[in-house]
């Protein structure tokens with residue numbers, strides 16, 4: 001499958017209803033950004049990890065609050081329609097140009113499987129060194145959603161996502177992640193995924209993805 005076809009497939013999933021279909025350039029956020037947007041999202045992710053780890057004094061808290069408020073004021077007037085945004089639309093980047101879920105670095109991807117690594121920074125801490133229980137299915141939806149929508153398959157949405165937590169998923173370690181297609185039945189596809197810390201199975205998930213009908217949002 002070509003990258004353009006994959007993007008077109010995902011674009012349809014993510015598109016606004018009733019508007020023109022997205023183009024490849026929409027998903028990549030246009031050509032003008034090159035690597036700079038990835039640098040921005042890495043810097044933002046790093047900031048969130050450092051914030052989660054730090055115990056800043058009042059003076060620094062006030063200074064950071066003012067800086068962040070300043071950036072929000074600057075960005076506010078630059079808001080655009082969903083299809084014209086960059087955040088989460090950079091399908092050429094491992095992070096998709098977003099910080100909502102951790103970056104998944106895929107070392108291998110085929111029509112029906114994918115594997116690589118994921119790193120949950122301190123921002124994703126639940127407690128006692130374990131990743132928050134909500135961040136894990138978020139990551140599973142991300143990798144399963146990418147695989148479900150790959151390889152020329154029609155655009156799909158998650159109908160259910162079942163997660164089993166087998167042992168704690170540690171923060172601050174590079175973990176293995178695998179995803180694979182299990183079955184296809186008409187519009188329905190079942191996919192599974194795992195997170196491993198070395199030989200230890202941390203969590204596993206099963207998702208049902210349903211192909212959208214024409215015009216379905």
Ligand SMILES: CCCCCCCCCCCC(=O)SCCNC(=O)CCNC(=O)[C@H](O)C(C)(C)COP(=O)(O)OP(=O)(O)OC[C@H]1O[C@@H](n2cnc3c(N)ncnc32)[C@H](O)[C@@H]1OP(=O)(O)O
Pocket residue numbers: 006010091096141142143145146149156157158159160186187188208210211212213216
């Ligand atoms: C590079 C890439 C970058 C892009 C990478 C992007 C990565 C992120 C991807 C994230 C993807 C998401 O999170 S999507 C967002 C979260 N999901 C949603 O918001 C979905 C909300 N729900 C829906 O829109 C709908 O319920 C659908 C589309 C899932 C299904 O509705 P429908 O189209 O009317 O179909 P329906 O007839 O109900 O169901 C079709 C068949 O599926 C079965 N079915 C439906 N739901 C369920 C269910 N929960 N559990 C069991 N079975 C179910 C039905 O029994 C039926 O089986 P049978 O009778 O035919 O046998």
